[in-house]
Amino acid sequence: MIFRFEKMIPLPMLEQDTADSEIWEAESLLLEQGKSYVIEAPSGRGKTSLLSVMYGIRTDYRGKVFLDNSNITSFTWREWSVLRKKRLSIIFQGLELFDDLTALENIQLKNNITGHVSNEKIGELADALDMDPYLHRKAGILSFGQQQRVAILRALVQPFDFLLADECFSHMDRENTLKAYQLIQQECEVRNAGLVLTSLNETELPGAEVRLKL
């Protein structure tokens, strides 16, 4: 799976000075499956916009975005739905968890769509992030850092060719961040998937192949 951007820029970004951006209005930018990209930028530079465009929930941009040589504006509802179930996974900055469901149910909700992993596997993944004791608590009463880990786990229980992670470590300490990052990398490797990770700070994330400035 390859994303190709041609002179793409979200309309709200037009008002900003984007001269030093390596992404906005780039002649031709490729994001390829199997590689991991870290996109670092301060707030308001459009990190979330980029991921939203790639995930198909934002269409207010100029330029063109291709997914495997198809313009993504040509995708139908059903095609986007299939993409999100089988090929694209995302960790939203706003998490988008269901507060009334337990952590486990939030993860199962996603896993139920594809039945990609077993309940044991969910347990293993949760264990890797020290989330095992919190699985049966309602998502709404967990701390934001714990909720972030639930969102990460949810994004990992489906098949994907690309994982889009939007500031998913922002409320975790260094130790937990590394654990989570390691798990994400591991799961991407298993699937030979690409990773696009946005980050506010310049935390050293080992193993990131490409760093892009926004």
Add this chain to the structure above:
Amino acid sequence: MRLLYQILWKDHSRSHLLWAFLGTLAGFVLLLAGIQFYIDIKSVLSENRDLLDPEYIVINKKVNIAQTLGLSRVGFTEEEIEEIALQPFADQVAPFLSNEFPVSGYTENERFPDFYTDLFFEAIPNEFIDVKSEEWLWDPDEGKIPIIIPQDYLNLYNFGFAPSQGLPQIPKGVISMINFKLRLQGKGRYDDYSGQIVGFSNRIHSILVPLDFLKWANDRYGYFDKSNPSQVILVSKNPTDPSIVRFLEEKGYDTIREKLKSSRMNIILKLIISFLVVVAAIIIGLAFLVFLLSLQLMISRSSDKIRRLHKLGFHYREISRPYILLLLVLMTAVTGFSLIITSLLAGKFHTMAQEWSLNISPSLHGILFGVSVGLIALISLANVAAILVSTKKLCQ
């Protein structure tokens, strides 16, 4: 997909859905019961009709003041008789023939007080007369005139006139033995004939003589102006037909109302049933709206969740499913319950009708299943479409 249902059903408004459910149920029971009883009563009416002979209806024009003053004559013109004959409910029509000469009757009997009266005759074809008698024959050589009088006349004499005047009551059999004379006059001659009452009619309120006699007598004595017949008799094999009453009212004709009871009952029945159907339709319409609005409210309360689910990769059709399932469960329940309640009502009505010895079906008519399933399908389809449209809109 238990979790999906758990998430989306959480925001339902139990009371809204309950009222919508009860409203639809009430509307359906009203509609189905209306149809059920309409079919029942209709079959009872037509059953009675089959048991009875075809109805003989005597029609006359209403008498008004102009006729009293002699300004216009009461009578049916040939065109009017033709028009009556053309009506779909009229199987046979015949005008009454009247005498066109003076007639009087008197007694010549020692055992019976002297009696003299002016008379009139009318005649109609034999097939319209309910009295069958071997003596109902006119033979000019014999000169004996058979007469049929209404049963009511005899009753009037026996139970009204005779007791008050100290006269003897006369049984039917004896009356035919009384000899009396009839004097016919006109065209410069008069003749006496003997008359004999040969029967009593329950159907025709007139003094009847055989048609061939009256034609003969009119020929021989008649000198009055030929007048239009004042009465017309018609036979209807379908006296429950409501168009009979409507036709008579429209034309200003009169008849003995009793005979048209079933026709009028049919009109009233139709009115009641159409009222019931209109009320049922309004209730079902309102309940449908409440259903629609409750589901839309439920969807809009869940709008954040629906958007979130859509972002997670759920197709809007998958998101619609819990709503559609809820709708279908409720609609199936409405169909089931309304059929059960209607069949209970039908059973109750059946036992009640049996006491009046009316034969009414204790089970539901097949058409009710068709009607309820069809209507439910229609309402469900409209709701499903609305659900799909609004979830799709939220996902955009």
